[in-house]
Amino acid sequence: MSEALEPGSTPDLGLTAPPDAEGRFARLRERTDELELFISGLLAFALLAVPGRIFDAWATTTVHTEGVYAYALWFGFSTSVGLCYVVAVALIVHLAIRGYWVGLVGLKIHFPAGIRWDRIPFLGPVSRRFYQGRVGTLEQAIAQADRAASTLFSATLLFALTMVLIGAGSMLLLAVAGAVGALLGDTDRIAVIIVAGFFSVFLLVNLLPVVLEKWIARRTARGVPSAGLERTITRALRINQWLMPMRLLLPVQLTLQSNRYARNFMVAYFIAVMLAMTIGGVQAVSSMEFSLFNRYAVVTEAAVDEGMLSAHYESLRAERDQLLRYPMIPADVVDGPLLRLFIPHQPQRDNDLARRLCTSLPEGGNRLRGAAAETAAVQCVARFWRVTLDGRPVALDGFVAMERRDLEMRGVVGYLPLAALPPGRHDLRLVWNPGGPERGAARRRSYRIPFWYAPEASR
Structure with a gap:
């Protein structure tokens, strides 16, 4: 049988600290x-x-x-x-x-x-x-x-x-x-709606108690009961408990x-x-930048854009070029009769263009099989790339789809004949989305890849 409580005392519900609590915390x-x-x-x-x-x-x-x-x-x-x-x-x-x-x-x-x-x-x-x-x-x-x-x-x-x-x-x-x-x-649109709705609820259940508490305080000062508002705050806090x-x-x-x-x-x-x-x-x-803080007053970024960038040459690429997904050739000096040109495909940038320009692919999606899928992929990529070698257009019809696991990229690759070119310097120019605007994610992007053809080097 429990002991009777003395007048004025309160029952011990286990909420008070035991006598040796301070000692245990000290230890x-x-x-x-x-x-x-x-x-x-x-x-x-x-x-x-x-x-x-x-x-x-x-x-x-x-x-x-x-x-x-x-x-x-x-x-x-x-x-x-x-x-x-x-x-x-x-x-x-x-x-x-x-x-x-x-x-x-x-x-x-x-x-x-x-x-x-x-x-x-x-x-x-x-x-x-x-x-x-x-x-x-x-x-x-x-x-x-x-x-x-x-x-x-x-x-x-x-x-x-x-x-x-x-x-x-x-x-x-x-x-x-x-x-x-x-x-x-409709992946992106519906996803944005769901995310926006979730964060709206999250902000609401966090801000609502703050606003309503101040309102309740003013009503209490005037002697007005606020039982309904208090229940609303409790419900918001219970929802927030599940979110956090x-x-x-x-x-x-x-x-x-x-x-x-x-x-x-x-x-x-x-x-x-x-x-x-x-x-x-x-x-x-x-x-992606060569240096966040630099004092290059002569060899500027505009100068090297018209010169040579290591990200265009597979033999010169480094770990810091990982995000520079540029068109690439094997090296800056070519001694063989063929030049391999790899043009990467980037879903974040290319898929929107494919939906607008590749009318043969429903909504820009290549759902074909076999050789038809490969042909459709090359034809679609060719629609938003313009390639020239020493000012002469290069057709992309002979390119093939390629997966480069060494670069963690997919794209199209072609082998350009060089036997008819004289030894020395030559320039490849590539333009992505030639009819695009000057600014924004879909802006026109130009790439210049100089290389030196040296057929005597292989001998």
């Missing part, structure tokens, strides 16, 4: 610093090696897709690369702060008295008072470094969980939306937000997320 706290150092040291530098592999996987995969699937790959790439870099930098900073803390603790052990201000030479009373007010005691410095390291470590884990959920959730949503759109016959794992994220977020500067924490948190989302774009742009 755990003694090991927390070691665990932080172990986790940070294990992950900090390992994460810096991951973005390169993610970039390679994205670069070799995105060339095969278009539309919503390309967006899903881009979103996964940008979030994962940004996550690795931001978390790695934050953990390195955490290691530095925790190392500083270890040094302070060591000083405290060897010099228990801490800073002995009266023994510092060349320090007058005014300077001493100033430094004492700014620096404080050794114990205060240890406590501040400890608090900063633990706060940064927890915030970093919160950021990592948030980015993982954003990336994985968005990719899953885009994949499902793309699958539904493919079943209904509150029990995983909120213990860390609310603890940090309520014990640090709330607005500053949210601003820093938002900036970190936005920074992570832009790092992937910077990496992609830097891989």
Whole structure:
């Protein structure tokens, strides 16, 4: 039989901490610093090696897709690369702060008295008072470094969980939306509607409680009941609970937000997320540009566009040319009677043109089989490429469809006869979408490939 409660007492429902809770937390706290150092040291530098592999996987995969699937790959790439870099930098900073803390603790052990201000030479009373007010005691410095390291470590884990959920959730949503759109016959449009609808609901269930809480507060001040509005807020919060794992994220977020500067924490948190989302774009742009920061005043980008680009020559291509999917020849010096020219097919760029120009293919899709499929593919590609050799047109009718697994690309390839050409320099010029506009994704694109024909070199 349960004991009777004394007047004024409340029943223990298991919500109060046991008597030894402080002692157990203190014992755990003694090991927390070691665990932080172990986790940070294990992950900090390992994460810096991951973005390169993610970039390679994205670069070799995105060339095969278009539309919503390309967006899903881009979103996964940008979030994962940004996550690795931001978390790695934050953990390195955490290691530095925790190392500083270890040094302070060591000083405290060897010099228990801490800073002995009266023994510092060349320090007058005014300077001493100033430094004492700014620096404080050794114990205060240890406590501040400890608090900063633990706060940064927890915030970093919160950021990592948030980015993982954003990336994985968005990719899953885009994949499902793309699958539904493919079943209904209009992949991109239906996928955009589904994604836009999901994010609209997500924003609504997050903003609605904030707005309604303020409205309820004003109604309460006037003595007006708001039971219906309170039920609406509860329903919105329940929906949000299914969209966001509150029990995983909120213990860390609310603890940090309520014990640090709330607005500053949210601003820093938002900036970190936005920074992570832009790092992937910077990496992609830097891989396509020769240099993000340069001072080339003479040999400019316009000059090399009319000269030679290594991405046009298979023997000169490097890892950084992975995103430069240009027409290619084997080398800059040709000694044989035939010149192989490979023109890549890029779904993200070519499929829209195929839908408009290749009228023999329903909606730009090649559903033929056998030799007819290969012929239709070459004829379609020939409609949006114009090729000349030393100013003379080159017909693409004799080209064949080709799959290059060494380049992770498909396209068409042809072998141009060179026996009738004199030795020396010759210029291949290719124009994609000759009738296209000057700007935009479908703009006219020109490629110039100089090469030197040296038949005597083979002898």
